[in-house]
Amino acid sequence: MKYKTMNKTGDELSILGYGCMRYPRKNGMIDFEETKNQVITAIENGVNYFDTAYIYPQSEEVLGKILSDGYREKVKIATKSHISRVKNIEDMTKIFQKQLKRLQTDYIDYYLLHDVTLEDWENFKDMGVLYFIKNEKENGKIRHFGFSFHGNLVNFKKIVDDYDWDMIMIQYNYIDENYQVGKEGLDYATSKNVGIMIMEPLRGGMLINKLSKESKKLIEDFPIKRSPAEWALRWLWNDENIDVVISGMNKYEDIMENIAIASDVEPNSLNEDEISLIGKLKNNFRDKIAVDCTGCGYCLPCPHGVDIPLSFSFFNDKVLFGGFYHPVFYLMKTSENKSYASACLKCGVCERKCPQDIRIMKELDNVKSKLETFRYKFLYRIAKLMFRR
Ligand code: SF4
Ligand code: SF4
DSSP: OOEEEOTTTOOEEESEEEETTSOOEETTEEOHHHHHHHHHHHHHTTOOEEEOOTTSTTHHHHHHHHHTTTTGGGSEEEEEEEGGGOSSHHHHHHHHHHHHHHTTOSOEEEEEEETOOHHHHHHHHHTTHHHHHHHHHHTTSEEEEEEEEOSOHHHHHHHHHTSOOSEEEEEOOGGGTTSTTHHHHHHHHHHTTOEEEEEOTTTTTHHHHTOOHHHHHHHHHSSSOOOHHHHHHHHHHTOTTOOEEEEOOOSHHHHHHHHHHHTTOOTTOOOHHHHHHHHHHHHHHHHTOSSOOOOOOTTOOOTTOOOHHHHHHHHHHHHHHOSSHHHHHHHHHHHTTTOSGGGOOOOOTGGGGOTTOOOHHHHHHHHHHHHSOHHHHHHHHHHHHHHOO
8 A cells, every 4th residue: 555644734644545435235224244344454455544424324333333443543534524414613513522422533533524615614614613623623633624625616716725724625537637626626725735635536436337338448458457447546646646535435346456556556657658548538528528617617606696617517427427316416506505507597797707618508508407307306305305314
């Protein structure tokens, strides 16, 4: 296993982190024994960073139970607090105490605000989160503070600039090089000395399971034989600015494959042919993309509150990957603050600011007709009930 020393925290972290959102399941429940075997296998092979969250069902409890068997001091735990559960600082404190209990620990190594928007960040500050963090750091209960983010580059930079963060967690992989915060956001945070954790390195498995026939053939015909997962991971670890790549592993063979790759990679080691192959894989995805939005956020703010890049990001996901997950997640992200595509009143302000010359109003109509259907709204309501435990 290769390790990186975090600039701000000084921690030596394995470049492969363990994402605890997708534990193996049996009969709809987390399979504890199998999870325990997999987690311990990962630890014994050098993985020392575990990422969980308050809202991942049973994840903290299961991790806490496994680590309580003599493994707690061998690893760093990252967990998160989500705005949907926190209305004031008393909620935040109560949830944090519960997290310590679930994780069977006296302290959290990396505490993150989960999937924050700029608006969430302002709300967190208003409720006194900075005082809470300062206090818990002084008490030794929180060692480092960060946030995870899925929004656009403009808002990301504002949040990065607003606090002396220890680390951030962003979605990044070879097809997201220019999506959400993308490479520009990654390098921006690095320039501020902030640690970089990567989530969705395989796009939830899509870079393995949703490859087109052309992409599979490109990989098969390449002189160096590697799996689709290995190409995706090597592309990430080729970037010297990335600290930890967090993979939501739940199969023994995937864990062993990822560990083997993480023990062998070096930054800046891919040659021209290898980079060119990954460029072709990426273009293959891009050819199928519906809206060529880079997620830069220059079209914002919309006077009527539409989150344009977010709408296009989910629309592209739906077109590329199908299924109901993306429309439902889109509705989850946009319904509370009415930032969905159908809030567009066609004032045209955004189109004049888009560097990609995207016909935003027309594309938002497409988003509305494809993602805001009765079926997805129904599924969204069910998902909302399930999340509100
Ligand atoms: S055209 Fe629509 S999305 Fe664009 S700024 Fe106006 S209301 Fe917002
Ligand atoms: S629509 Fe244009 S301006 Fe807006 S985020 Fe996408 S590329 Fe940037």
